[in-house]
Amino acid sequence: MKIPISIKINGREYNVEVKSNELLLNVLREKFGLLGAKYGCGIGECGACTVLLNGRAILSCLTLAVSVNGQEITTIEGLSDGSKLHPLQESFIEEGAIQCGFCTPGMILSAKALIDEKPEPTNNEIKEAIRGNVCRCTGYVNIITAIKAGAKKIKRSEK
Amino acid sequence: MNDTKYIGIEFNYYRPESLKAVLEKLKEDGSKILAGGTDLLVRIKTDMEKPKNIVEITGVKELSVLETNNELIIGAVVKLFEIEKNDTIRKMYPSLYEAVKSIGGKQIRNMATLTGNLCNASPGADSAPPLIVLGANVEIKTLNEKSEIARRLIPLEDFFTGPGKTILGAKEILTKVIVPKPQENTGSAFKKIARVNLDISKISCAVFLERKERVIKEIRIAVGAAAATPVRAYQTEKALTGKEYDLTKIQKNLALIESDISPITDVRSTAEYRKEVAPILLKDTLKLAWERAGGEVLI
Ligand SMILES: Cc1cc2nc3c(=O)[nH]c(=O)nc-3n(C[C@@H](O)[C@@H](O)[C@H](O)COP(=O)(O)OP(=O)(O)OC[C@H]3O[C@@H](n4cnc5c(N)ncnc54)[C@H](O)[C@@H]3O)c2cc1C
Ligand code: FES
Ligand code: FES
Numbered sequence: 063m064k065i066p067i068s069i070k071i072n073g074r075e076y077n078v079e080v081k082s083n084e085l086l087l088n089v090l091r092e093k094f095g096l097l098g099a100k101y102g103c104g105i106g107e108c109g110a111c112t113v114l115l116n117g118r119a120i121l122s123c124l125t126l127a128v129s130v131n132g133q134e135i136t137t138i139e140g141l142s143d144g145s146k147l148h149p150l151q152e153s154f155i156e157e158g159a160i161q162c163g164f165c166t167p168g169m170i171l172s173a174k175a176l177i178d179e180k181p182e183p184t185n186n187e188i189k190e191a192i193r194g195n196v197c198r199c200t201g202y203v204n205i206i207t208a209i210k211a212g213a214k215k216i217k218r219s220e221k
Numbered sequence: 222m223n224d225t226k227y228i229g230i231e232f233n234y235y236r237p238e239s240l241k242a243v244l245e246k247l248k249e250d251g252s253k254i255l256a257g258g259t260d261l262l263v264r265i266k267t268d269m270e271k272p273k274n275i276v277e278i279t280g281v282k283e284l285s286v287l288e289t290n291n292e293l294i295i296g297a298v299v300k301l302f303e304i305e306k307n308d309t310i311r312k313m314y315p316s317l318y319e320a321v322k323s324i325g326g327k328q329i330r331n332m333a334t335l336t337g338n339l340c341n342a343s344p345g346a347d348s349a350p351p352l353i354v355l356g357a358n359v360e361i362k363t364l365n366e367k368s369e370i371a372r373r374l375i376p377l378e379d380f381f382t383g384p385g386k387t388i389l390g391a392k393e394i395l396t397k398v399i400v401p402k403p404q405e406n407t408g409s410a411f412k413k414i415a416r417v418n419l420d421i422s423k424i425s426c427a428v429f430l431e432r433k434e435r436v437i438k439e440i441r442i443a444v445g446a447a448a449a450t451p452v453r454a455y456q457t458e459k460a461l462t463g464k465e466y467d468l469t470k471i472q473k474n475l476a477l478i479e480s481d482i483s484p485i486t487d488v489r490s491t492a493e494y495r496k497e498v499a500p501i502l503l504k505d506t507l508k509l510a511w512e513r514a515g516g517e518v519l520i
Contacts, residue, residue, distance in 0.1 A: 063233045082234035082275065088227065104225025105263045106329060118302070118331045123225070124262045125332070126255075128234050129277060172327065194326020 067131040071096070072140025080127040087111045087122035090137060098138035098167040102196075109195035112168035113137050119175045119194075138167035141174065149215035150174060150208070159208035161199035168195050173209040181217060183209070225266045236277040240284070240396070244364045246276045247392045254278055254394060256298060257333040259325070260341040284396060289313070293400040301330040301338075314400065315513060316351035316409035316427050323347055323413055336395050339380065342387045343421075345446030345489075350427035351411045353378050353451060354441040357400045363393040374399075378443075381450035406438075407431045408513030412506045413445070414498060416489070422446045423490035424498060426506045432514035435465050442503065447482035447495050454481035457503070466511055468504065475500045475507070 063082040068075060071094060080089055090096045090113070102110030104123045111123040114136035141148035150170050153159070160166050169192060176183050176191035183191070188209050189202075197205060223229075237243045246252055251273030255261055264270040278284055279298045286296035289309040304310055304321045311318045324330060324338070324347050338348045339359070357377040365371040377398070380387050389395060403409065413425035425445035431438045440461050442454040460474040484495035512518050 063231070065234060081231075083228040083231055085228065101226050104266060106259055106325070109326065109328060112328055115331075119328045120332050121259075121328045124258050126234070126258065126262070126275075126277075128236070129255075129258070129279070131236075175327070191327055194328045 065128050065131075067128055069130055069132070070134040072136060082126070082128055084127045085123060086113070086125040086127045086130055086135070089127040090122060090135070096137050096139050100164055100167065102164070107196070108165075109168045109172065109192075110165055112171050112195065114171055114175055117175060117178060119172045119191075121194075136171070136174075138170060141170070148174075149219060150177075150212035153208045153212035153215060154205075157204050157208035157211055159200055159204040165195055165197040165200075169197065169205060173212065176209075177213050177216060181213060183213060185210075223267050228262070228265055229268075230265065230271050232272050233274045234277070235274060236280045238280045238282070240281050240362065240394070241364075241370060243276055243278055243281060243394060244362065244370065244392070245368075246274060247394065248364065249274055250391075252276050252391070254340075256337040257300065259329055259333040260337060260343075278394070286397065292402055293398075295335055295398045295400075297336040297394065297396055298334055299336075301333050301335060302327075304335060305330060313403060314351070314355060314409065316411040316429065316510070317348065317355065317400070319411040320347040320351045320413075320425070320427070323411075323415075335398060339377070339398070340387060340389060340395055342381055342383075342385050342450070344381075344384050344448060344450055345422045345425065346451065347411075347413060347422060347425055347445060349377070349381070349451035350425055350443035350445045351409065351429075352398060352400065353443040353453065354427045354429035355400050355403070355409060356429075356441070357398050359398055360396045361389065361393050362396050363390065372396075378453060383449050403429075404431070406433065406514055408510040408515070410506045410509035410513060412502055412509070414502060421489060424484070424495045424502060426499070426502045428503070428506045428510040430507070430510050430514055432466070432511065432516050435516075437461050437464050437466055437511075440507075442478070442481075444478070444482050444499065446489070447484040447499065449483075452482060454478050454503075456481050466516060468508070475503050478503050 068077045100110035102108035113122045253272035255275045255277040284297040287299050288294040301321050338346045409429040411427045413422040427443045430440040445451045457477045478499045479496045484492045486492045
């Protein structure tokens with residue numbers, strides 16, 4: 063069964079046809095070439111496929127593409143302003159919060175959703191927000207530091 | 222290993238905007254309700270479910286009700302994050318808040334519904350024990366022979382019939398969960414033991430009690446992941462009712478919980494561990510509920 067849907071991805075409106083059993087993750091990667099969201103486990107455990115749906119972090123490996131008809135998706139590709147990185151992307155680099163980078167898009171999007179809601183998150187709030195994002199190489203200390211630093215940068219840039 | 226990258230089967234997809242249209246679709250064989258998908262899509266990917274029709278219910282407005290004025294009413298498409306964010310629920314139904322907050326990571330709670338957690342009927346579904354002790358009822362709807370919407374109301378406690386099994390027929394939908402307003406001098410709490418916090422429970426416990434001065438006037442206890450369904454601990458409840466709240470004196474009553482449950486050994490834990498830890502978990506949960514009922518804080 064093919065179904066026409068309209069979705070806004072990173073600020074742009076698209077009309078596409080998807081199959082009823084297609085996952086949002088695969089549509090983003092294969093139809094739109096947006097390779098930031100990763101396939102890790104496919105069953106909700108790792109968070110590598112995290113994207114924002116209307117500003118909230120969700121798992122694109124457990125979301126049918128048809129289900130997001132008429133809604134708004136943000137992927138990691140939507141964060142930078144041309145070649146200017148988003149403050150969270152900068153702080154992840156500066157704080158050494160990336161090694162292989164596989165978890166990073168999901169981590170940063172979870173962090174962005176948190177900071178949009180709570181501009182000055184505590185350590186516990188950060189841990190809570192990235193509880194569903196697994197990192198196998200960096201360890202979480204640098205990631206938490208990077209999220210705090212990113213939140214500060216965002217505040218400063220808004221002043 | 223299953224390939225969890227793609228969905229291997231084909232199905233039709235519908236997203237009706239009225240309850241009636243949902244119920245009409247459910248009359249077709251092989252139809253399956255989709256809410257947040259955090260259980261259903263995993264089950265489809267791992268070949269445990271092969272629906273012909275997926276009927277997504279998130280488009281039905283009346284199912285998004287969330288009311289806290291008198292009794293608490295939670296519609297079928299209300300997501301866990303909405304419950305977590307609701308101040309009235311956090312204050313008046315802390316056991317439910319604690320259970321919801323303990324489910325999965327943020328992404329899961331942004332997607333999953335409370336009703337889906339109940340309908341999936343895992344013996345360890347974290348939302349079940351608190352809702353059972355709070356005395357929740359569930360509203361179930363279906364179409365009768367005349368194609369009219371028929372409604373029944375069932376105590377949640379009678380809803381579960383086995384692992385993954387409920388009294389729901391294939392043509393029925395759970396439309397809302399209704400929880401009575403707790404009275405004065407009552408308190409409730411939920412605790413679970415899991416490998417890490419976001420994990421599925423090895424065992425969980427919810428307590429609701431009414432305090433009269435220093436006495437446990439009434440108590441309801443429910444345990445998750447310790448039997449084929451979430452269960453009430455009737456013997457323990459009976460032994461604790463009317464007792465003075467003195468943890469050393471009621472120690473042996475708390476131990477009765479071992480005979481109220483019938484745990485198995487599975488990937489998450491052993492039957493022995495579950496039995497061993499149950500009285501301790503109960504004690505911690507009871508303490509919290511007692512304090513919330515205005516009882517003296519004991520260390
Ligand atoms: C990584 C991960 C971690 C998790 N951690 C926990 C945890 O710690 N504790 C816990 O309890 N659970 C946990 N879960 C499971 C939890 O996410 C689900 O039980 C969730 O609440 C189900 O809701 P849903 O909206 O996603 O349901 P769906 O997957 O959409 O539906 C679940 C089932 O219920 C049926 N259904 C849904 N709504 C209705 C309705 N209104 N009427 C009739 N049938 C209906 C569907 O047909 C399906 O069979 C976890 C899941 C994942 C993937
Ligand atoms: S790929 Fe989606 S959670 Fe792992
Ligand atoms: S940087 Fe490799 S998984 Fe996190």
